[in-house]
Amino acid sequence: MGEFKSNNDDFFERLARKTDFNDAPRAPSTLKSRIYTKLLQRQNESGPLMSLSEVQAGLCVFEKIIALAPIGGNFKRVNPCSVCHARVLAEHVEHAPIYWRNCPYVGFQKR
Amino acid sequence: MDASSKESSSWNGSQTERDDLSRVSELQFAAAVLAKDRKATAEFVARYADGIYAYVRRQLIPRMDLVDDVVQDVFLAALHNLNQFQGTSSLRSWLLGIARHKVQDCYRRLFREPDPLGAEGPDVSWLASNEPTIEESMDRADLEKKVRSILDQLPEAYSLALIWRYWEKRSAREIAEATGKTEKAIERILARARAQFKRKWNHG
Numbered sequence: 513m514g515e516f517k518s519n520n521d522d523f524f525e526r527l528a529r530k531t532d533f534n535d536a537p538r539a540p541s542t543l544k545s546r547i548y549t550k551l552l553q554r555q556n557e558s559g560p561l562m563s564l565s566e567v568q569a570g571l572c573v574f575e576k577i578i579a580l581a582p583i584g585g586n587f588k589r590v591n592p593c594s595v596c597h598a599r600v601l602a603e604h605v606e607h608a609p610i611y612w613r614n615c616p617y618v619g620f621q622k623r
Numbered sequence: 624m625d626a627s628s629k630e631s632s633s634w635n636g637s638q639t640e641r642d643d644l645s646r647v648s649e650l651q652f653a654a655a656v657l658a659k660d661r662k663a664t665a666e667f668v669a670r671y672a673d674g675i676y677a678y679v680r681r682q683l684i685p686r687m688d689l690v691d692d693v694v695q696d697v698f699l700a701a702l703h704n705l706n707q708f709q710g711t712s713s714l715r716s717w718l719l720g721i722a723r724h725k726v727q728d729c730y731r732r733l734f735r736e737p738d739p740l741g742a743e744g745p746d747v748s749w750l751a752s753n754e755p756t757i758e759e760s761m762d763r764a765d766l767e768k769k770v771r772s773i774l775d776q777l778p779e780a781y782s783l784a785l786i787w788r789y790w791e792k793r794s795a796r797e798i799a800e801a802t803g804k805t806e807k808a809i810e811r812i813l814a815r816a817r818a819q820f821k822r823k824w825n826h827g
Binding site: 521523524525527528530531532537538539540543544546547548550551552554555559560561562566567568569570571591593616619620 | 658659660661662663664665666667668669672673675676677680691694695698699702703763766767770785788789790792817820821
């Protein structure tokens with residue numbers, strides 16, 4: 513159903529056409545980092561994560577050590593990121609100085 | 624098909640495959656996230672956060688302080704409901720659907736706050752008696768800056784009402800339905816919002 517249009521509408525419609533605010537900004541890496549941490553926390557709350565030995569994608573150096581270590585299976589399901597300095601930096605600093613290969617927090621800074 | 628019923632092992636998050644979305648079914652990808660493959664979860668954030676962020680930010684201008692929380696809520700809701708993802712639309716569209724709902728929830732909350740001038744407040748249309756003009760010489764960046772700055776100074780319900788009505792092209796009735804207010808109340812808010820905006824436009 514059409515709406516009554518006044519001169520008032522004209523000004524705002526022209527303004528909206530000229531300013532679409534569509535500058536498509538990227539999400540800050542700190543936000544991506546915090547979201548990832550939160551998602552892993554939630555996943556962990558409902559049961560253990562997939563074992564690092566089963567994860568097929570690239571592991572960071574710390575994850576690799578845990579995956580290869582001759583330790584109990586349950587330990588391979590923990591989230592080492594929760595105690596990692598890279599996470600803390602990435603959650604608070606944009607372009608954080610972290611360079612670990614295959615670290616998701618480093619990945620968020622690049623994309 | 625339920626995403627969770629799929630085997631996750633076929634999803635491989637190596638760089639090559641990550642770049643080649645056509646080779647990775649979104650259902651398998653969703654299943655990998657549901658199987659708590661942490662690398663799939665990281666990829667889930669990396670792949671979709673920019674799009675969701677841009678959408679939410681655009682909807683919530685000038686309330687930039689709310690954007691991060693809403694985007695996080697979208698991902699948490701998505702994770703919670705990912706087992707319902709059927710693959711009938713793209714994962715991106717599915718996430719944007721959740722984002723739309725979250726933004727509406729946010730609008731509803733903000734509209735629930737009392738009208739700053741009261742339901743029967745004074746008619747302020749006289750404030751905008753001088754019809755404002757948009758200077759043709761003003762470039763888009765300056766224009767956007769001015770609009771954002773004015774929207775930022777308006778009471779929350781006013782700026783959101785204007786954005787929803789003119790930038791999102793929603794009718795007063797649609798806004799009323801989404802916020803739980805009457806159409807008349809929305810029109811009253813819009814009238815006051817327009818008047819305040821124009822006054823600031825002319826004198827700001």
